[in-house]
Amino acid sequence: MSAFTLHTKETAPEKSKPLLDNSLKSFGMIPGLHAVMAESPELLEGYQQLHELFQKTAFDAAELTVVWQTINLEHGCHYCVPAHTGIAHAMKVDPVLIEALRNGEAMPNAKLQALHDTTLAMLRNRGRLSDAELADFFEVGYSQRHVLDITLGMAQKVMSNYVNHYAHTPVDEAFKKFI
Numbered sequence: 264m265s266a267f268t269l270h271t272k273e274t275a276p277e278k279s280k281p282l283l284d285n286s287l288k289s290f291g292m293i294p295g296l297h298a299v300m301a302e303s304p305e306l307l308e309g310y311q312q313l314h315e316l317f318q319k320t321a322f323d324a325a326e327l328t329v330v331w332q333t334i335n336l337e338h339g340c341h342y343c344v345p346a347h348t349g350i351a352h353a354m355k356v357d358p359v360l361i362e363a364l365r366n367g368e369a370m371p372n373a374k375l376q377a378l379h380d381t382t383l384a385m386l387r388n389r390g391r392l393s394d395a396e397l398a399d400f401f402e403v404g405y406s407q408r409h410v411l412d413i414t415l416g417m418a419q420k421v422m423s424n425y426v427n428h429y430a431h432t433p434v435d436e437a438f439k440k441f442i
Contacts, residue, residue, distance in 0.1 A: 267430035270301035278304035285311055295432045296342060296423055306422065313419035320412035324354040329375055330413055332364040333382040334420040342427040343420070345434050345441035377403040382413050390414070 268274065271293065272283050279301035286297040300307040318327065328351040335343040344365065351361045360371055370376040381400045384392055392400075392410070400410065426432065434442060 267299050267432075268302055269295060269298040269433075271298070275301040276304055279307055282307045282311060292435065292437065294346065295435050296346070296427060299426055299430045299432050306426075310419065310422050313415065313422070317412070317416050317419050320415060321406075321408050322412060324351075325356050325360055325375065326378055327416070328354070328356045328360065329364065329370065329378045330382050330416040331420060332361075333379050334386060334417060335424060336364065336367070337383060337386050338420070338424040338428075340420075340424040340427050342432045342434055343423055345438040348441035349438045374403045374405075377405065378409075378413075381405075381410070382416075385410075385413055386417065 270276075270279065270283070272280055275283055282304060283293050283297065283301055286293045297307060297310075300310055317330075320327075322330065328347065331347045332344065332351070335347055348361060348365065352358070357371070360375065362368075363370055364379075370379050377400050381392065381396060384396050397410070
């Protein structure tokens with residue numbers, strides 16, 4: 264097996280260096296995922312843009328966390344589950360929700376449960392949602408925009424989860440307490 268490079272600002276390709284500066288500004292460090300992705304400046308840039316765009320969607324911090332962690336857990340991402348646990352705490356998401364997601368428990372309210380269920384159904388069925396599943400999602404107050412926004416979150420998470428699977432990205436010190 265070939266080990267993937269964990270780039271620093273010094274070892275990264277020239278086009279990745281400003282992207283790693285973005286990581287430092289956002290996280291106060293270069294997350295291991297970004298260090299691996301830096302080998303492909305286009306991948307890292309795409310990932311960062313999707314992350315930023317997903318945070319601008321109609322979802323609040325708790326809802327972002329539900330989408331991210333639902334996907335991370337379904338994909339079994341050893342890196343993203345603890346990383347997004349730390350991010351959720353930094354975003355001041357209710358610890359009860361964070362632990363419910365991590366432990367496969369029911370969400371604390373019907374709206375978040377519908378978001379979790381819809382995200383999981385979209386993921387497992389490769390985007391195919393039944394009319395009944397969509398009706399249940401809309402019934403709790405979500406809109407067509409929210410369904411589309413889940414798709415954006417999925418695109419971001421596929422990039423990170425898959426990279427972490429094949430690169431065996433080590434969990435950053437800051438997130439190890441959430442393993």
